[in-house]
Amino acid sequence: xxxxxxxxxxxxxxxxxxxxxxxxxxILKAAHYNLFALSAEDVLIDLLTxxxxxxxxxxxxxxxxxxxxxxxxxxxxxxxxxAVKATFGFEFVIPTHQGRAAERILFSxxxxxxxxxxxxxxxxxxxxxxxYQGARAVDLVIPEGKVPEAIHPFKGNMDTGALEELIAEVxxxxxxxxxxxxxxxxxxxxxxxxxxxxxxxAIAHEHGIPFYxxxxxxxxxxxxxxxxxxxxxxxxxxxIVTEMFAxxxxxxxxxxxxxxxxxxxFLCTNDAALAQQEKDLLILTEGFPTYGxxxxxxLEAIAVGLEEVLHEDYLEYRLASTRYLxxxxxxxxxxxxxxxxxxxxxxxxxxxxxxxxxxxxxxxxLACELYLEAGIRSxxxxxxxxxxxxxxxxEELPADMELVRLAIPRRAYTQSHVDYVVEAxxxxxxxxxxxxxxxxxxxxxxxxxxxxxxxxx
Ligand SMILES: Cc1ncc(COP(=O)(O)O)c(C=O)c1O
Numbered sequence: 270x271x272x273x274x275x276x277x278x279x280x281x282x283x284x285x286x287x288x289x290x291x292x293x294x295x296i297l298k299a300a301h302y303n304l305f306a307l308s309a310e311d312v313l314i315d316l317l318t319x320x321x322x323x324x325x326x327x328x329x330x331x332x333x334x335x336x337x338x339x340x341x342x343x344x345x346x347x348x349x350x351x352a353v354k355a356t357f358g359f360e361f362v363i364p365t366h367q368g369r370a371a372e373r374i375l376f377s378x379x380x381x382x383x384x385x386x387x388x389x390x391x392x393x394x395x396x397x398x399x400x401y402q403g404a405r406a407v408d409l410v411i412p413e414g415k416v417p418e419a420i421h422p423f424k425g426n427m428d429t430g431a432l433e434e435l436i437a438e439v440x441x442x443x444x445x446x447x448x449x450x451x452x453x454x455x456x457x458x459x460x461x462x463x464x465x466x467x468x469x470x471a472i473a474h475e476h477g478i479p480f481y482x483x484x485x486x487x488x489x490x491x492x493x494x495x496x497x498x499x500x501x502x503x504x505x506x507x508x509i510v511t512e513m514f515a516x517x518x519x520x521x522x523x524x525x526x527x528x529x530x531x532x533x534x535f536l537c538t539n540d541a542a543l544a545q546q547e548k549d550l551l552i553l554t555e556g557f558p559t560y561g562x563x564x565x566x567x568l569e570a571i572a573v574g575l576e577e578v579l580h581e582d583y584l585e586y587r588l589a590s591t592r593y594l595x596x597x598x599x600x601x602x603x604x605x606x607x608x609x610x611x612x613x614x615x616x617x618x619x620x621x622x623x624x625x626x627x628x629x630x631x632x633x634x635l636a637c638e639l640y641l642e643a644g645i646r647s648x649x650x651x652x653x654x655x656x657x658x659x660x661x662x663x664e665e666l667p668a669d670m671e672l673v674r675l676a677i678p679r680r681a682y683t684q685s686h687v688d689y690v691v692e693a694x695x696x697x698x699x700x701x702x703x704x705x706x707x708x709x710x711x712x713x714x715x716x717x718x719x720x721x722x723x724x725x726x
Pocket of ligand 1: 367368370394523524
């Protein structure tokens with residue numbers, strides 16, 4: 270059968286409010302052309318993020334009812350800890366309210382001013398948390414990973430030659446850890462191969478540097494390995510995950526992605542002394558180490574989610590549905606990051622809108638246009654998110670790429686919603702010459718994309 274079907278049926282529905290083009294024009298202006306400022310009720314198809322926006326299963330809702338809300342040592346914590354250990358194999362598990370809390374604790378404990386942290390590509394919160402410690406976040410993705418149209422099965426791989434050079438240049442004592450983000454969200458949701466993981470871990474360990482995963486989309490990455498890497502076609506996804514994580518000394522995780530939960534995260538390590546320091550910090554801001562800012566019912570939902578996310582029928586549908594969206598728009602000429610990633614399709618706004626200069630934010634302009642056209646909310650991953658101000662001259666520098674991300678919430682939308690998105694993108698593509706750029710009118714000092722304001726040029 271060619272037709273993609275969801276490997277689940279729907280038990281509970283949530284209405285979508287329809288809006289007109291005219292209404293959306295007024296809404297967008299009032300939001301200062303920043304889609305983060307929209308009320309979700311004004312959005313028809315919300316592809317802003319795949320983070321915390323998925324639908325939970327009947328088993329997860331059943332587990333929620335089992336939630337034990339005891340302050341210390343709850344049964345829900347026991348089930349959560351067991352599920353995390355069974356999936357990832359680390360000795361110490363530190364629960365947090367979401368991924369960035371795990372990052373803040375990890376980098377507060379491991380990094381100091383002047384340190385350097387290599388990653389294939391830092392996600393924005395990861396970069397911000399590294400830089401907040403006075404350390405430098407260095408992205409070392411392979412060259413193909415930076416070329417949107419380049420086809421490579423594992424475009425998220427780290428450039429191991431560049432990693433060796435960096436270590437030689439700054440010295441091991443200034444590199445507190447090496448991290449790999451699976452899948453590589455900021456560069457197209459592209460996977461990392463087992464061979465690359467093995468090689469990076471070997472380099473790290475040869476220099477006595479701990480090796481960590483940003484594990485948000487570990488299951489999608491593992492399924493890509495099964496589909497694309499020689500020797501893994503007959504392995505189960507669980508076996509692949511076990512092998513991947515055996516190379517690492519720890520991980521940060523946002524359970525809002527492949528934890529199939531609406532909130533939650535955790536930090537793992539095999540180092541007892543480090544775990545103690547992390548727990549001390551956890552108590553200060555997140556909570557007692559057996560709940561870490563989460564309700565018992567959230568811990569339960571994550572424990573079940575970590576098991577369900579490894580179901581291969583689900584992963585097959587998940588990647589096929591994302592690929593369907595990418596292939597259908599690419600076939601009409603829309604430039605996308607190739608090949609389609611796991612959780613999202615990324616439109617190359619620089620290639621689609623060459624008449625808009627990078628500092629007039631083509632990605633942001635395109636995201637606004639998709640909202641106007643069909644009420645679709647996407648997000649810019651370009652010069653709004655990653656542009657920089659040169660410290661000496663004050664000059665604005667654009668990002669390497671101008672992408673618009675259409676992130677697909679897990680198990681929330683149907684294939685007919687995907688067809689609607691395809692149609693809307695093609696409509697906008699056909700009138701791309703008429704799209705105008707944007708001018709920044711206000712920005713915050715950190716993570717400016719969440720609150721920046723714009724007006725049309
Ligand atoms: C790769 C990656 N790392 C870290 C995070 C941060 O997780 P959270 O949003 O739960 O704080 C995200 C969230 O989108 C992510 O995609």
